[in-house]
Amino acid sequence: MQAVEMEKKAGNENPMREVVLDKVVINIGVGESGERHKKAYSLLEELVEQKPAITYAKMTIKNFGIRKGEAIGIKVTLRGEKALKFLKDALTVKENRLSRKSIGEGYFAFGIAEHIDLPGVDYDPDVGIFGMDVCVSLKRRGYRVARRRRKKAKIATSHRVTKEDTIRWLESLGVIVE
Template identity: 50%
Template sequence: MNSNKMKKPQIEKVVVNMGIGSGGEELMHAEEIIEKLTNQQPIRTKAKKNVPTFGIRKGEPIGCKTTLRGKKARKFLKKALEVKENRIPQKSIDNHGNFSFGIDDHTGFKGIEYDPNVGIYGLDVTVTMERPGYRVKKRSKSNNPIGPEHALTPKDTAQYLENEFDVKVVEKDEQ
């Protein structure tokens, strides 16, 4: 592995999202679950357009999400990957080295018990990866693209997950 510390991948953020499709009591349960899993208050996501077949109107709350950074992100990601049995499919990693995966049942997390009054909810986890120096593409003044030799690849992310989290990146979704 390369010893250059500027080439070492790192987690920029982890976004935990639950799309419920409606507001009300179900959305409140989802918010409670995300808060319990992440120890962070979620925000509500709103519909961007009308979908009459599902009874969704633009601006109506339909889900919730929270963004984790630093140690919180790393700690949550470790727990979420354990629920996935430390295996993610190769197709989950995009061309920029970011990856996403879904968890079908929130009760798969340690310490979370099934509550018949709440039910079972699924959630999506999206991880944005970067290398030191990626700030140049985000700064408002004089932003520049990341050069191809410094950009993250799916292979870099797979190797990082193997080394840091003992995760096996599999070719097909062998669940």
């Protein structure tokens, strides 16, 4: 314990304890296939400059007019610099404020009601307006140990990202947590 305290005083922070951005997942739940779904697909592709994945209905729901296997949504996963850039833009829509309720242990999520609120996006009457969900996952270095194929190992509870770590990471971006 004394060695850790001495390292902190000397300014030698352990790089394995640093919280880093793992991924940002953007989801647009259209709820129907057809023309509106195609417009949402092209919008998301243009927005993040990456090919989105199509999500399909798992079951038939007659009241909503959805059939099993029908394309009802679009999602895309961003990593690295692209993810951080989009996250900063998306947080400006929320005026850099998030509720504590939307923050968990190593993740947080929020919604954007209209995509035209994003900086640099103009309204196009041909496309319309779409809302989107933004889910962000954080991790510490070394999480690959639990996900690799060979010699998997568990991540110690002391190495997991806590809710307080997530809040500190958000505050380092300039986000106010209420």
